[in-house]
Amino acid sequence: MSSVRDALGCHAVGIQHGDKRGLSLGQELSLCASDSPDCWILRGASAEDAVTCGLDPSSGLLRSLRLSPVLCVVGINNDPSLSEDADMSATISAAKRASVTGIPSIAVCIASTSVGLPLEPAQMALQAVLGAVGRTIQEGAELTTAANCPRAHFPFPLNGRWSALGTNQLPVDAEIQASLSAASADFAASDCWSLGEMALTNGDASAPKSSPEDKRSILRRAFCDGDTFVCLHVPPRWSLSHTPKPFTSTLPGVIWHQQQSSNQYQPTSEGATFVPQLNTDKVINSTRPCSTSESTSLPISFTIGTGTTLCDSSTRGDVDAVLSGKASLTTLQTWPHSHAFSLLDDLKVEALRESPRGLPLWLDE
Template sequence: RHNMPRAAARAAARAHSFAAHHRRHSSSSCRRSSSSSRASTSSSVPTRTQACVLLLGPRDDDLAACALKLADVAAAHNLRVFTLSHDDVDGLTRDGRELRLARGDGDAYALRGSGEDAAVVALDATDGILAQLGYECVLCLVVGGREVCLGEDGRGSRARRCANRAAVSGTPTVCATIPTTTQTASFEPCACALEQLVSVVLRVLPTKSPANNPRSHFPFPTNGRWASLGTAQLPMDDELARQVLDDGGDDFAAKDCWSLGGSGTVHVNDTAVEHTTPQSRRAALRDAFVEADIYLDLSVPAKWTPKSKFRAARPGVFWRQQRVQAVFDDEVPVDSVPTDRFGRTLPSQTVASDVRATDRDARFVRQLATERLLAARASSQPSPSSSTSSDARPLSSAFRVTKGVVVADDSPRGDLDAVARGFAAVVSVPTWPFAHAFALTDRVFLESLREDVATGLPSFLIDP
């Protein structure tokens, strides 16, 4: 490798890296795409690549409603709208099995797989569905339906995981849900809000071809990203810089072969203070959205109307407790806390309800942290007559995992707070884990909370 010309070494290394990538990911994609070609009834495939918008979701009726809403918006940008429904199941298929594809009416398709499977199969730039049809996706819309993607719940939601897969492919993505578990709830409010958001988003995105699918990050993007580590944007002291940036003397074409672990950027050990402006941070956010290094999560209250407003938001503060119920073979109920003297009576608020909580809806909520603290104190003072917890209660034979009790706290610009007040919450979600080279810094992410006064949408989608 070291005797090769620099260009040849770079090409060989890139091919080696991509071959390794496809060994991990593309064996199943090839099988999936073979079924897609069998499913298509089209007599010809366009010879020239065209641009499109893709809608993914578990329900055909929701997809059809959104496609109808978005038809005029997409047509204004010469974009075709495809829909791909999938099974309402979890996970990503990794064992290489075939996922069958069926064609419905018009540009509607259905895949026997999860939402994550659908995102991968549709958007793969080599053998994916759209690639075979001769189209490139400039915007992916995950129509997640009726699912809570607020706060911490968003990380584990099916819709959000599907959206993340789409974004990882390099496709700009919007995830849209109504935060309810009532499957009969109307999806019309979400479709209306999505139409308004997409009309704004398409003014920001390139609509001829996606900017970053297939992904090409050479050199790494550095404006407002963790790839700027060691520069004035993200400075380090000298000792930390030596620890982080030392490559250990391994010069295996590292400077040429970015895909094999090259740093991707020039690091300057600079302790100067970063002087950025709100405009430059908004530009960094726009770049990240165009390159799918962030995506948008839209949570729409069930009673939202086209006259309602959006709210630039962040994940709200709430968590679930008391999710597990013990089950015993003898079915003898066991009171886990016979005398709970430390709980609190708190107002109960239904998410997206236009009626604020009052004392009439109050419920008793255990204070588990207080219970644990008092139990620890009690255990440190043994008594001859006391018994251990294992002696006091038998171990259950099974468990039921429930929705539990949701405990929430107010958080400025939290998505839960926004939805509870009737706003459609728009959260900018990082595609990559914290501190990933392509991830935005906190200072840039803070700018995502700045709103357009007229609409409430994040201003980086509107203001230059």
């Protein structure tokens, strides 16, 4: 919390939670003040619970405190949520939950599961990133309340998003265009949304090219609207002065988890010497798996072990960045690929353009 206050110069409210995952739907979660000022404890809660209860624009904690959200920071957590592990990360899930409410969000992870690691490297990295974030979300010289919270309908098509499907931003062939036009007409009639002026085209038309500056403007808008969020991974021994370029803008890297399972079979009387008891044979036969072959049996349980984790080199991968000792900053999408709010690929590529410090240029321009 001190990193947020120092970097942004704003009021910071913290909510502590447990290690569980997901949303505790239908469960009552008790809230109490902690010993630290402006910090609260949500008992029996997950990170997603804490974000939801804190930021709900209708009845969340901030609303009860008569405060307006500006930015959500989840972490600092020991959570190596690199590459595909992001899908199972409680930290990233909570940051995404905040983004869904329309609030700019940052997930901050120490890329290790080891306990007792110092927080100072991650705090230094976060403070540097927050300085850039503050300039992105402010208007003029002042921080502004998250403008898209609560979320509002947005006009179709939106620049740089999949909602522009069928326009000159994302052209399609004539057959698909015809089906899109019919679906759009039905949607407008039933939902009464204005689709705006759709510059419909086909695959033969040349789409206008946005400049890098235009793309970075769209990236900033997407972050402020909660349609993207940022994940910061910091190596345990990272230092701001370790290299001339301590950060790098990344994509999810490549990790292969090859989990292995061991199984256990139902014990039988084979190979044993004992005096048969009443009903013994019947019990043994009833516990054997049904099979067309007497020699075939199926396991009764499995245990999944850690197995082996392999890492392949990947251009601008977050795994590669952390292994090289740099802090990784990845621009992640709040919505699934090809969702109406999700960014087009050329914008994801532009998110890799770096400032001299290695931060994404759209954030540190």
